[in-house]
Amino acid sequence: MMSDSKPTMRFELESDEKTGMTYIVGPEKYMKEQGHELLDRILAGEDTIFNMTCGQAPDIYQAILARLQTDYAGWAGLRQVQSWLAS
Numbered sequence: 001m002m003s004d005s006k007p008t009m010r011f012e013l014e015s016d017e018k019t020g021m022t023y024i025v026g027p028e029k030y031m032k033e034q035g036h037e038l039l040d041r042i043l044a045g046e047d048t049i050f051n052m053t054c055g056q057a058p059d060i061y062q063a064i065l066a067r068l069q070t071d072y073a074g075w076a077g078l079r080q081v082q083s084w085l086a087s
Contacts, residue, residue, distance in 0.1 A: 009069055010030075011024060011026040011065045012024075013065070030072050035071070035072070038067070039068070045063055047067070050063065054067075068070070
């Protein structure tokens, strides 16, 4: 039986009141290793998964956050498996 725990989103939007800019904030190591590159591909219209699924989100920001979250889950899972194999 599943527990009653709720999913944890690792990404969020933050606004800078001084500049009026909106930023995406996520796990630092993931963002350095592949998150920024994925975000660049999304913004360039070159990420096939995002292009196929973005219409399912209520707005473009939520679509980007969802894409980053699913990619992060795969990234974190691979690191966990690598850790298990190394031990």
